[in-house]
Amino acid sequence: MKQATFIFGTGFGTGLATVLATAAVAQAQPAPSDPPPSNVPTLPSTTAPATVDDPGPLIGGQVDPAVVPMPRKTATRKRPAIDFPEVLTTPTGWLLPAGVLYSKTAVDTGGGVTSDNRVGLGDVAEFGVATTDQVRERATEADKAERIQPYVTASFRMGVAENRLFAQQPGVTLGFQKSFERNHDGFKTRIAELTLVASKHLGKRVALHAGGALWDASLQSNRPVAGTDPAPPEFTLHGHNYADQIRVFGGFEAKPLDKSEILIDLGWAPEFCYGCADPDKIKLRPELSWGVRYEVARFMHLESGVRVPDIGNFNLLDAQIFGQVTFTSFALRDAVDSLK
Amino acid sequence: MRAVITVAAALLAMARPAAADPVGARVLTAPTAWLPAAGAAVAMLGVDQRGDGAAVIGYGLGGIAEVELGADTDVRGCACDTRPSAIWLGRAAFRVGARQDAWLRGMPAIALGVRASFAARGHEVHEPRASDAYLVASRDLGVVRVHAGVDALSAAVDGRRSPARLRPLAGLEIHPPIYPRSSLIGDLAWTPALAGVPTLGWALGIGVRFQALPWASVELAVRAREHEDLGASTVLLRVNAAWRPSAPRSRRSDR
Numbered sequence: 266m267k268q269a270t271f272i273f274g275t276g277f278g279t280g281l282a283t284v285l286a287t288a289a290v291a292q293a294q295p296a297p298s299d300p301p302p303s304n305v306p307t308l309p310s311t312t313a314p315a316t317v318d319d320p321g322p323l324i325g326g327q328v329d330p331a332v333v334p335m336p337r338k339t340a341t342r343k344r345p346a347i348d349f350p351e352v353l354t355t356p357t358g359w360l361l362p363a364g365v366l367y368s369k370t371a372v373d374t375g376g377g378v379t380s381d382n383r384v385g386l387g388d389v390a391e392f393g394v395a396t397t398d399q400v401r402e403r404a405t406e407a408d409k410a411e412r413i414q415p416y417v418t419a420s421f422r423m424g425v426a427e428n429r430l431f432a433q434q435p436g437v438t439l440g441f442q443k444s445f446e447r448n449h450d451g452f453k454t455r456i457a458e459l460t461l462v463a464s465k466h467l468g469k470r471v472a473l474h475a476g477g478a479l480w481d482a483s484l485q486s487n488r489p490v491a492g493t494d495p496a497p498p499e500f501t502l503h504g505h506n507y508a509d510q511i512r513v514f515g516g517f518e519a520k521p522l523d524k525s526e527i528l529i530d531l532g533w534a535p536e537f538c539y540g541c542a543d544p545d546k547i548k549l550r551p552e553l554s555w556g557v558r559y560e561v562a563r564f565m566h567l568e569s570g571v572r573v574p575d576i577g578n579f580n581l582l583d584a585q586i587f588g589q590v591t592f593t594s595f596a597l598r599d600a601v602d603s604l605k
Numbered sequence: 606m607r608a609v610i611t612v613a614a615a616l617l618a619m620a621r622p623a624a625a626d627p628v629g630a631r632v633l634t635a636p637t638a639w640l641p642a643a644g645a646a647v648a649m650l651g652v653d654q655r656g657d658g659a660a661v662i663g664y665g666l667g668g669i670a671e672v673e674l675g676a677d678t679d680v681r682g683c684a685c686d687t688r689p690s691a692i693w694l695g696r697a698a699f700r701v702g703a704r705q706d707a708w709l710r711g712m713p714a715i716a717l718g719v720r721a722s723f724a725a726r727g728h729e730v731h732e733p734r735a736s737d738a739y740l741v742a743s744r745d746l747g748v749v750r751v752h753a754g755v756d757a758l759s760a761a762v763d764g765r766r767s768p769a770r771l772r773p774l775a776g777l778e779i780h781p782p783i784y785p786r787s788s789l790i791g792d793l794a795w796t797p798a799l800a801g802v803p804t805l806g807w808a809l810g811i812g813v814r815f816q817a818l819p820w821a822s823v824e825l826a827v828r829a830r831e832h833e834d835l836g837a838s839t840v841l842l843r844v845n846a847a848w849r850p851s852a853p854r855s856r857r858s859d860r
Contacts, residue, residue: 374722525670527669556699558667559667561644567664569699570701581738581758582761584719
């Protein structure tokens with residue numbers, strides 16, 4: 266029997282649409298110093314003072330001094346450097362600058378299509394909505410884990426920028442990420458993560474990230490159990506042992522070239538096992554990623570690399586090659602500034 | 606062992622500072638450590654007399670990495686006891702590394718790469734998968750270019766997985782000075798065979814590369830495999846192309 270396995274099905278269209286829409290947002294905003302289009306009619310100014318030395322009707326080659334074009338301001342606005350809010354999969358201690366829009370879309374060889382959209386709030390906070398494919402499920406312990414996607418999450422992070430309070434102070438963020446309830450294969454699942462992370466530049470080309478996460482997750486069957494309470498029991502990660510919930514994560518960035526960075530990080534992701542014994546129904550699995558970020562343009566970065574889910578049970582066949590494109594835009598910031 | 610060290614020392618002593626790394630992610634089957642320039646696009650299209658082949662496109666990521674996407678028939682498979690046949694497998698690869706002389710004079714280019722399959726079609730093998738991770742070093746010594754490394758390969762078919770196994774990689778390119786646009790190429794690599802239980806088999810290739818254009822080359826080669834008769838060797842015709850972006854001033858520092 267012929268076999269044909271294809272990925273990038275329905276999610277691919279969504280991802281492509283996100284990329285195109287974000288690119289449009291990133292580029293549609295004209296630069297602040299651009300002159301208005303020449304075909305836009307302008308009202309004659311009635312309050313402008315009359316020119317004292319008006320030469321009257323102009324004849325060959327004369328230029329009306331009242332309409333001599335002013336030299337265009339060529340100085341471009343200085344943009345703050347953007348330190349990204351994620352290494353590859355783990356959060357950093359850096360926040361997006363105020364009013365900066367951030368959008369990342371990723372695909373990988375495991376069939377995952379994800380999107381992450383954020384906005385920087387006042388240089389002290391950040392809000393985002395994302396889809397993740399890191400949450401996985403398996404029917405029994407012997408089965409192969411499969412991703413649940415899309416898994417929609419919302420996040421809020423607040424913190425202090427690097428060197429803001431005192432010299433050599435690392436950037437620190439406190440973040441909370443929570444998923445919407447996900448119904449899949451007859452089970453309702455949810456996840457939540459509270460993170461505290463610090464990030465520090467070591468010179469111009471190296472940065473380190475280290476943090477801790479407090480995880481929680483819940484799993485409940487949709488099928489009522491015969492002869493008992495119609496609501497099946499809910500299994501949670503909390504209420505057992507804090508050691509099951511707390512994890513340490515970290516990352517490393519090196520910039521060997523001006524526009525290229527090498528990224529490595531180690532994070533965690535929840536895994537649900539529907540048929541396992543109660544204490545093993547929800548587990549946190551380590552995930553190792555490494556890759557390269559390349560600044561194609563000021564507003565666009567390409568990232569690619571390798572991600573190994575459940576590095577604790579390392580299997581080369583589980584390694585995924587991913588590619589992602591990140592757009593950043595100052596359009597909202599410029600719009601806000603123009604109102605001031 | 607002493608002889609090997611002596612030869613290695615002699616080769617390093619002969620090494621000259623390289624102006625720029627050559628282009629090409631693979632000799633024939635074995636990967637090289639050459640990485641494309643930042644923003645450069647590369648493509649490879651190959652076909653053999655059986656109609657099997659490969660089509661791969663790549664993109665240079667920041668001058669220190671490359672991402673590839675494509676399909677090839679390097680993996681053999683079969684759902685029966687007969688001789689395995691070629692399987693079209695979609696594959697993606699990510700390679701990161703350093704150029705020749707990047708850290709110290711005389712050092713070879715090195716690359717750490719991972720390849721993973723993501724789609725398969727047009728065959729009777731159930732759920733074929735193949736992944737490998739390799740570390741390879743390449744050095745341009747003028748007349749010859751040498752490639753050596755180690756590859757960890759893992760494969761699965763119909764739910765049966767084989768653990769990762771290490772195999773050597775080797776490649777050699779000879780550039781006779783009297784034929785500046787031609788080179789003899791040969792390599793040794795291992796590929797998975799998915800007949801029943803996944804196994805590994807060597808693939809030996811030898812051929813000629815002709816640099817037809819500054820941005821394109823043509824290769825004609827013969828490849829033999831461990832699990833196939835010599836008469837089943839394939840004759841491969843392959844075209845490689847590389848497009849480097851124009852070099853605005855802001856990007857020159859990346860190279």
